[in-house]
Amino acid sequence: MSSVAATVPAAAGGFPGRQWSRGMVISLTALAVLAPILLILYQSLLDAPFFDQAAKPGFGAYRFIFDDPDFWSAAKNSCFIAVGMALIAVPLGAALAFLMVRTDLPGQRWLEPLLLIPVFVSPMVLSFGYVVAAGPVGFYSVWFSDLFGGVPWNVYSLTSIAVIAGLTHVPHVYLYASAALKNLGSDVEEAARMSGASPLRVALDVSLPMVMPALLYSAVLVFFLGFEIFGLALVLGDPEGHLVLATYLYKLTNKLGTPSYHLMAAVAVCIIAVTVPLVMLQRHLMKNAAKYVSVKGKAGRQRPLPLGAWRWLAAALIAGWLVVTVLVPLSGIALRSVVNYWGEGVSLVDVLTLDHFRTVFGQPALMRGIWNTVLIGTIGGGLAVICYTAIGLATHRQPDGWSRFVDYLVLVPRAVPGLLAGLAFLWVFLFIPFLSPLRSTIFAVWLAYTVVWLAYGLRLVSSSLLQVGAELEEAARSAGASRARTSRDVTLPLIRHGLLASWLLVFMIFEREYSTAVYLLNPGTEVIGSLLVSLWATGGADMVAALSVINVVLVAVGLGVALRFGVKLHD
Amino acid sequence: MIKLNVDDLHLSYGSNAILKGVSMQLSRGEVVSLLGPSGSGKTTLLRAVAGLEQPHRGSIRIDGQNVFDGATKLEVPAERRNLGLVFQSYALWPHKTVFENVAYGLILRKTGKEAIAEKVMSALKNLGLGQLAERYPHQLSGGQQQRVAIARALVYNPPVILLDEPLSNLDAKMREEARAWLRELILKLQLSALVVTHDQNEAMAMSDRILLLSEGRIEQQGTPQEMYGNPRTLFCADFMGNNNRIEGRVAERRDGAALLAGEGWQLWGRACGDNAGASGTGMIRLERVRLADGPGENRLRLPLVTSMYLGDRWEYLFHEGELRFRAYGHEPIIAGEHWIEMPRDDLWIF
Numbered sequence: 001m002s003s004v005a006a007t008v009p010a011a012a013g014g015f016p017g018r019q020w021s022r023g024m025v026i027s028l029t030a031l032a033v034l035a036p037i038l039l040i041l042y043q044s045l046l047d048a049p050f051f052d053q054a055a056k057p058g059f060g061a062y063r064f065i066f067d068d069p070d071f072w073s074a075a076k077n078s079c080f081i082a083v084g085m086a087l088i089a090v091p092l093g094a095a096l097a098f099l100m101v102r103t104d105l106p107g108q109r110w111l112e113p114l115l116l117i118p119v120f121v122s123p124m125v126l127s128f129g130y131v132v133a134a135g136p137v138g139f140y141s142v143w144f145s146d147l148f149g150g151v152p153w154n155v156y157s158l159t160s161i162a163v164i165a166g167l168t169h170v171p172h173v174y175l176y177a178s179a180a181l182k183n184l185g186s187d188v189e190e191a192a193r194m195s196g197a198s199p200l201r202v203a204l205d206v207s208l209p210m211v212m213p214a215l216l217y218s219a220v221l222v223f224f225l226g227f228e229i230f231g232l233a234l235v236l237g238d239p240e241g242h243l244v245l246a247t248y249l250y251k252l253t254n255k256l257g258t259p260s261y262h263l264m265a266a267v268a269v270c271i272i273a274v275t276v277p278l279v280m281l282q283r284h285l286m287k288n289a290a291k292y293v294s295v296k297g298k299a300g301r302q303r304p305l306p307l308g309a310w311r312w313l314a315a316a317l318i319a320g321w322l323v324v325t326v327l328v329p330l331s332g333i334a335l336r337s338v339v340n341y342w343g344e345g346v347s348l349v350d351v352l353t354l355d356h357f358r359t360v361f362g363q364p365a366l367m368r369g370i371w372n373t374v375l376i377g378t379i380g381g382g383l384a385v386i387c388y389t390a391i392g393l394a395t396h397r398q399p400d401g402w403s404r405f406v407d408y409l410v411l412v413p414r415a416v417p418g419l420l421a422g423l424a425f426l427w428v429f430l431f432i433p434f435l436s437p438l439r440s441t442i443f444a445v446w447l448a449y450t451v452v453w454l455a456y457g458l459r460l461v462s463s464s465l466l467q468v469g470a471e472l473e474e475a476a477r478s479a480g481a482s483r484a485r486t487s488r489d490v491t492l493p494l495i496r497h498g499l500l501a502s503w504l505l506v507f508m509i510f511e512r513e514y515s516t517a518v519y520l521l522n523p524g525t526e527v528i529g530s531l532l533v534s535l536w537a538t539g540g541a542d543m544v545a546a547l548s549v550i551n552v553v554l555v556a557v558g559l560g561v562a563l564r565f566g567v568k569l570h571d
Numbered sequence: 572m573i574k575l576n577v578d579d580l581h582l583s584y585g586s587n588a589i590l591k592g593v594s595m596q597l598s599r600g601e602v603v604s605l606l607g608p609s610g611s612g613k614t615t616l617l618r619a620v621a622g623l624e625q626p627h628r629g630s631i632r633i634d635g636q637n638v639f640d641g642a643t644k645l646e647v648p649a650e651r652r653n654l655g656l657v658f659q660s661y662a663l664w665p666h667k668t669v670f671e672n673v674a675y676g677l678i679l680r681k682t683g684k685e686a687i688a689e690k691v692m693s694a695l696k697n698l699g700l701g702q703l704a705e706r707y708p709h710q711l712s713g714g715q716q717q718r719v720a721i722a723r724a725l726v727y728n729p730p731v732i733l734l735d736e737p738l739s740n741l742d743a744k745m746r747e748e749a750r751a752w753l754r755e756l757i758l759k760l761q762l763s764a765l766v767v768t769h770d771q772n773e774a775m776a777m778s779d780r781i782l783l784l785s786e787g788r789i790e791q792q793g794t795p796q797e798m799y800g801n802p803r804t805l806f807c808a809d810f811m812g813n814n815n816r817i818e819g820r821v822a823e824r825r826d827g828a829a830l831l832a833g834e835g836w837q838l839w840g841r842a843c844g845d846n847a848g849a850s851g852t853g854m855i856r857l858e859r860v861r862l863a864d865g866p867g868e869n870r871l872r873l874p875l876v877t878s879m880y881l882g883d884r885w886e887y888l889f890h891e892g893e894l895r896f897r898a899y900g901h902e903p904i905i906a907g908e909h910w911i912e913m914p915r916d917d918l919w920i921f
Contacts, residue, residue: 471662477649478621478656478733479676479723485650489675493666 021484025394026402032451033412036424039431040272044265050431061266071267074248081162081233081244082226088166089222092321093173094215098203099314100174101181104304106315113559116175116569117326118168120555122512124532125548126168126329127235130155132545133332137343140328145344156239165232167325169225173218180214181207199305217285224278227271228417230515235536245271246419250518261427268420275415283411330552337545356546366543369526370550372442373511376449376527377554380442381506384450385499388457393487396465397473414455418516421452426519440522448516457506464498465491501567508558511551528554572599573635574763575620575731580629581641582612582619589615590626591787597731602757602764604774607784608810616784617733617767621656622649634730650679655724655732659739661716663708669695669719670704676727694726698756713741714749721753725760734766738773750776771811775799783807804844805921808854815860815896817853821846821920829920833893838869840918852921857886859917860898863910870912871896878903 043050047060065071096115099105118126133140134155141151154160184207192206193199230246237247249267252260307314336342340351360366395403413421425448429439438444450457468491476486492499514529521530528551535543562569575597582590589612597603605613618624619639620631628641633654638647655676663672670691677687695701698718708716717737724732737753738746754777757764768774774781775795783790783798783806791798791807802808809816819833829842831853840853863870873889873896885903889896889911898911 469660469662471658471660472664474621474623474649475656475658475662475664475723476675477623478652478654480650480653480679480727481675482648482650485679490664494664 022394022402025390026406029391029406029454030409032447033409033454036421036428036451037272037412037416039427040265040268040420040424043261043427044269046262046265049259049261050427055262061262064263065266065270070243071248074243074245075270077158077233077237077242078227078229078244078246080158081165081229082223084159084162085166085169085226086219086223088163089169089173090215090219092167093170093218094177094208094211096170096174096318096321097177097181097211098207099307099318101178102203102207102305103307103311103314105307105311105318111318113563113569114322114326116171117559119171119175120508120512120559121326121330122231122514122529122532122548122551122555123168123229124231124235124514124529124536125333125551126325127164127232128532128536128544128548129329129331129333130164131235131332132336132342132541133328139332139335139342142342142344155236156242158237158240158242161232161236161242164236164325165226165229167321168232169222170321170325172222172225173215176214176218176221177211180211184210203305213285213288217282220278220282220285224275224282227274227278228419230417230419231533234533246417246515250419264423268416268423271417271420272415275417276411279411279415333545333548333552336541337549356542360543360546360550365523365526366531366547368524369528369531369547372445372526373528373551373554376442376446377507377510377558380446380449381510382503383446384453384457384506384510385461385503387450388454388461388502389492389499391454392458392461392465393491396462396487396491397470410455410458413451413453416452418452418513419518422448422516422519425451439520440524442525442527445517445520445525445527448520449510449513452513452516453506453509456509457502460502460505461495461499464495464502467498468494501562501565504558504562504565504567505569508555508562511554511558573597574599574601574633575765576630576632577616577620578630578632580616580619580626580631582615582624582626589787590619592629593784593787593789594629595782595789595792597763597765599763600761601780602754602762602766602778604778604781605765605767605784606771606774606781606810607769607790609769610786611784612787613767613769613784614735617735617765620731620765621654621733622647622652653727653729655727655729657717657720657724657732657734657737659736661708661720661740663716663719663723665708667707668704669700669706669708669711672708672719673723673726676723680727690726691722694722697760698722714745717741717749721756725762730763732762732764734764736767736769738768739770746773753777775811783810802843802919805852805854808843808919808921813857813897815853815855815857815898817855817894819851819853820849821851828915831918831920836871836894838871838913838918839915840913840920841916843919844921846921853913853918854921855913855918857897858899859914860896861912861914862887862898862900862904863912865910867910867912869915869918870910872908872910874908875904875906 044061045057045059046055047058048055100108100111100115132138134153135141144151155164188210189202189206192202197205227245229244230250233242233244233247234250237243243251245267249264249271252263252267256263337356338352338354339348340353340355342351391406395406416424425444426439429435429444472490472494473486476490477483481489512529514532517525517527517530518533521534528547532544532547532551535547573596577593577595580590580593581588593612593616595603605616607613615624619626620633622638625646626639626641629639630637630641631639633652637645638652639645664675667675673691673694674687677690682690692701692704695704698721700715700718700722703711703715703719708719711719717740721737738749741749750773756762757777766774766777775798778795780792781795781798782792785806791803798807799811802811808814817831817833817838819831821829822832822837823830824842827842828839829851831838831840831851838853866872871894873891873894876888876890879886879888880903885900887898887900887904889898889909896911
């Protein structure tokens with residue numbers, strides 16, 4: 001070995017450059033996250049919209065909404081729905097997880113992706129599906145009353161909203177509970193079996209307490225999502241006038257006729273005041289849950305618990321849940337998109353038509369919406385993953401104050417429901433003069449989407465990053481590579497599959513998203529989600545059905561690709 | 572010529588002090604082992620030298636250049652220290668071939684393409700990996716992966732090569748072969764190496780000098796012979812070999828010798844360390860205990876509990892009351908009481 005120059009060229013270092021780009025990434029993130037929320041806070045403390053020259057600071061907005069009985073009834077409804085959702089989703093999700101992970105339930109392999117469908121289908125589409133399938137003149141309602149002379153359900157009641165919300169959030173609980181069960185070493189259960197406990201006792205005495213932290217976490221999550229509910233309450237709550245906080249905020253404009261930004265901001269602050277503590281609680285619980293899992297024994301081969309004859313009952317229950325939460329709304333919407341009208345005494349064959357799709361394809365605004373939705377999912381999703389990766393790398397294995405700052409920073413968008421985030425971004429674009437031309441471009445929607453899903457995307461990316469062994473990077477550092485060079489030559493090539501999978505998941509999430517785009521809807525910024533909300537308001541049921549089907553197809557394409565390439569839909 | 576100089580290095584994780592003032596030197600062509608139980612700070616010291624951990628006091632000089640100085644807040648990042656580091660897990664990049672793994676350091680040093688090919692191939696040949704250049708790490712055996720990791724750390728001729736538990740991922744039998752091979756390689760290439768290990772046999776076999784660490788401090792340093800044959804502290808004596816330990820009171824001290832006594836027995840030994848108290852601990856290597864044919868000085872009569880066959884020898888266990896001795900021998904001995912001797916010079920009393 002001759003003398004390779006014992007000096008490393010200084011150019012290979014680039015250490016200051018790296019810090020510079022890191023600071024840049026972190027400050028841009030902070031700006032994108034904090035500017036909207038601070039603007040909401042500022043606006044809520046004015047007594048008129050911020051663009052009004054006469055706006056003065058004061059608590060007038062809060063006083064107004066606190067005096068409004070509708071606000072209190074909306075708040076009560078939100079609580080009712082959130083509690084109901086948690087009560088329904090947590091036990092069902094936990095039972096589902098147990099059946100899927102620990103027993104010999106038939107058909108687990110093809111059941112798994114089906115269980116996750118409600119997560120990936122827009123709540124707007126689902127709720128519209130319930131209206132056309134099980135509403136007073138829905139397909140199934142009409143067929144049912146033809147047979148039995150009446151229907152025992154009413155999808156417009158507050159209880160129905162809570163039940164439907166609960167059923168559609170079962171997968172959220174299932175994801176956390178099944179992950180916890182999979183992590184739980186079988187040895188602790190075997191130890192209980194050896195001490196003489198029956199399978200049921202094992203489930204109740206050992207498995208359940210050990211996954212309790214995960215269940216508690218998902219209960220808080222579902223409760224928190226209950227406060228965010230918008231589409232479901234907008235579509236199903238409207239006929240009987242049930243408002244929740246998000247729909248109350250949405251309807252404020254109609255109420256006064258004038259732009260009442262200060263009132264909306266005050267409601268937004270109230271919602272955030274509920275969600276922020278919940279997010280902090282979740283974070284706390286997550287840490288505890290992780291502590292619990294770290295005592296795991298050997299995970300791995302577990303003998304599934306034989307269910308015996310019960311397996312068919314269990315399978316039937318799961319099938320029933322799938323029928324109610326997936327099949328009924330989706331089949332309803334598919335049917336509705338190909339019929340002219342529907343009601344009692346109408347024969348299906350007489351009213352079949354493809355006109356709705358023709359109309360959609362004929363309207364430039366709707367076509368633009370579809371095109372934008374595709375773009376925002378593919379290119380926008382890709383760009384979002386690039387942003388998330390940049391943020392992930394900026395904090396990767398650098399446990400310092402800046403990383404902790406980013407850690408807390410990403411909690412902020414999680415606590416802000418999409419509807420409010422969209423509103424806040426609208427204001428940012430109105431408030432900051434040089435940004436306003438961007439308001440009518442799809443960039444506005446992309447930025448809002450990217451920030452709203454920051455925590456989700458960052459978690460996808462950092463779970464890939466954490467799989468790269470620290471010593472692989474340290475080996476590159478000691479071979480002479482700077483941090484930036486190490487990221488490029490070692491870290492990024494190793495996580496490329498993870499990043500592609502993240503792109504796919506972000507694609508599906510962006511296809512599904514609707515509430516964030518509602519306030520950003522402009523000629524040029526249409527996406528299917530926001531079009532659904534606005535068309536629903538103007539009663540365009542035909543268009544809504546056709547667009548919903550297109551939306552579901554787009555998500556299904558993503559899901560199909562994900563399943564084809566074996567992308568894990570959850571961790 | 573001093574290749575590596577560490578002076579009064581302090582490092583802590585939060586309020587938990589890991590290194591509490593460590594100083595050491597490594598000369599050209601010398602192999603130094605950092606030995607110690609887990610948690611003693613040996614790996615941390617190695618990583619601090621590599622630039623992967625951040626000390627808060629002291630200084631590190633590599634090849635005459637300051638790379639860390641707590642006083643002037645100087646800290647050269649890991650990539651500019653020009654060291655070769657072999658990881659315990661080898662840390663081969665799974666997305667690069669063997670050739671690319673080894674060539675990476677040269678690419679970063681802007682070496683020409685032909686020179687890279689030449690140097691990499693000669694390094695691989697040196698380590699007996701000539702045919703494996705195009706393979707990926709997962710296609711190699713553990714021993715081959717270790718050689719690639721070493722080639723990767725050597726190829727750009729670092730002034731010092733750091734090895735973190737280089738043999739611990741090999742199975743027991745291969746480890747001894749690899750030990751001899753590694754020692755041969757180090758001598759052949761005249762490397763200056765700092766090796767972390769927790770295995771005292773490995774440390775003794777591979778290195779010119781051993782640094783024994785305990786709780787963030789250097790307990791004792793010296794050649795393997797000094798460390799094994801002349802330990803200055805009880806910790807060092809205990810760590811370096813297989814020992815019998817006898818607790819008792821010190822009845823008498825005279826001319827560098829001490830008399831350790833207990834219930835019905837007394838033994839003369841070498842007074843070690845700076846203990847001047849009334850109680851002491853006797854320590855004698857298993858292989859120094861001898862079977863004797865009758866009574867005499869420093870002899871005890873004890874019942875045999877069991878003999879264990881170890882293949883190349885027997886190990887006997889004697890036990891009565893507070894006295895418990897293990898000894899080696901070449902033939903099985905019959906049950907009952909035996910005389911055993913603790914030679915005066917081999918029994919250390921701390």
